[in-house]
Amino acid sequence: MHSIPMSAEPLLAIRDLSIAFGGGTVAVEGISLALGRGGSLGLVGESGAGKSQLALAIPGLTPRTARRSGSIRFDGAELIGATPAALRKVRGARIGTIFQDPAAALAPHLSIGTQLAEVLIAHGLARGAAARHLSQQVLERVHVPDAAARLRQYPHELSGGLQQRVMIACALIASPALIIADEPTTALDVTVEAGIVALLAELTGGGTTALLLVSHDLAVVATLCDEVAVLYAGRIVEQGPARAVLRAPRHPYTAALATARLTLDSALDAPVAAIAGNPPAPGERLRGCAFAPRCPRALSRCAREAPPLVADGATRFACHAPLPAGTAS
């Protein structure tokens, strides 16, 4: 492994990012994150926590009505305030995206070969026979059987698992430095999911392509990511090495997410450890910690003062009453 000098800028550096919509709805607030070249970072949290909004803001896919502030530096360039033309150059070529529903993301009227070649043509990377050759190659890389024949097929002729592989091929074909995957396996059957997770691990494990994975499934993040950031109500409440954070969380919210999961060895004689209550409604601002009303460890101070993110070893968490280090959930 070659070492990277400490001063080198990470591939992606997000600083104090906030995204707000009209009517005072805040999607995310005060987010700072870094992702190194070839690294992998998972964003987890419940629906509405802001994880997808955060990921989509990076390639400039947030709705037009959103107000963004802060900084998103990618590959040495600032993306907030970048022109639409500059963002288009980054999307597809330098940042590939994978979404939950391949049937919605792929164009139904274009053959697989045309959709793959379009990425290359749009970025001036190849055309004609060269584009066809590269398209077949990338389908083989994502283990689509009979790649040459598939180029002529249309999305509806493929199973959900194969469609997802084609979308991964579209994200990968221009050799981007970063792949953003938003719930890439959520709509898939369990056995198909296992195959797609193995594929993403293979494609991003080599240290050349970084992965930003949005998932509500902690196990998928533990399998694919080195680092994790846990979001609650638009803020990061805990971040650090993925397996350490998810298996021995410091923030009570991370712990609650981990213990609410049903597993193949969950106790059968006790109720499932559900998190009581609901996350705050979008736009609802709390003075103290947003999780305090649901938190089993909340102190009176938690309702008054928002805890800052503090570091302990490799982990950072925002909590006045953290769990002791090394307690497995």
Place this chain on the structure above:
Amino acid sequence: MTPLAATENLVVEYRSRGRRLRALDDVSLALAPGESLGIVGESGSGKSTLARALLALIAPTAGRVRYKGEDLATLSKAALRRRRRELTLVFQHPGASLDPRLTVGESVAEPLTVHEPALDAAARAARVAALLERVGLDPSHAARRPHELSGGQCQRAAIARALITRPELVVCDEAVSALDASVQAQIVNLLLGLMRTERLALVFISHDLAVVRRIASRVVVLYRGQLLESAPRGALYERPRHPYTRLLLDSVMTLEGRPSRAAGTPPDVESPFARPAGCVFAGRCPHVLARCQSERPPLETTEEGATVACFRWREGVTR
């Protein structure tokens, strides 16, 4: 004892452009009053067809669906309507159970206007209010519309609608699959509590083996319309006999972050219209024999009270 509900050699076929798709192929199962039966399967396994057949929402192509011993296909319309109050369904998306134009209270009360028309408005409102409280909703939710509620609250309302006629059997078709794990846990606890207090029998259909394990005392595994294994919970999860059940269990990921043992298994590429002569799982099975391609394995009963359709289960290939 007569089972509460049963299917006998049930076959359901759909027709599409002149081709026949066999969604359920010779499926026999039974559940007792108050029992919870899990149905596990992936897309195309026939699990949603089974849900609809159990409620007589689609007619069998062959075989029978019985409820309290009666063949549902032979009931008169009026008799079937009377049965419908005892047999209800909760869908994956509350949107399928709740009318977006109605308030939650109106949606929950609606089945009563069909099944208990004699009930006056005040009595109906009291039943709805008591049930909303039982499923963990606030009385004020009755006046709201589905879009004003969270996903978990909508699913609670859908469950209330399924329970308002005091059914004996509720079929849940992927009822918690679209929810976050934290909310899923709340709904699973609610269903477990309701089974106890309301003496409900549950058919719980899901692709999520961990959720099914928590709810069902017996589990049926379907693949491409066929029943491959049926076993008491302990046996199925501790000692699966069918290689497909093993594959499903191996596909479940954990926080240990180990890659799944199932990742290398070839995907299902056969057309749903294809009708293999042998075992439906042969094309993906790591333990396949020549015989599996040509001959359908019969269902055999194990010493643990499980049934399994595999030529090799006695050899312990799934260990």
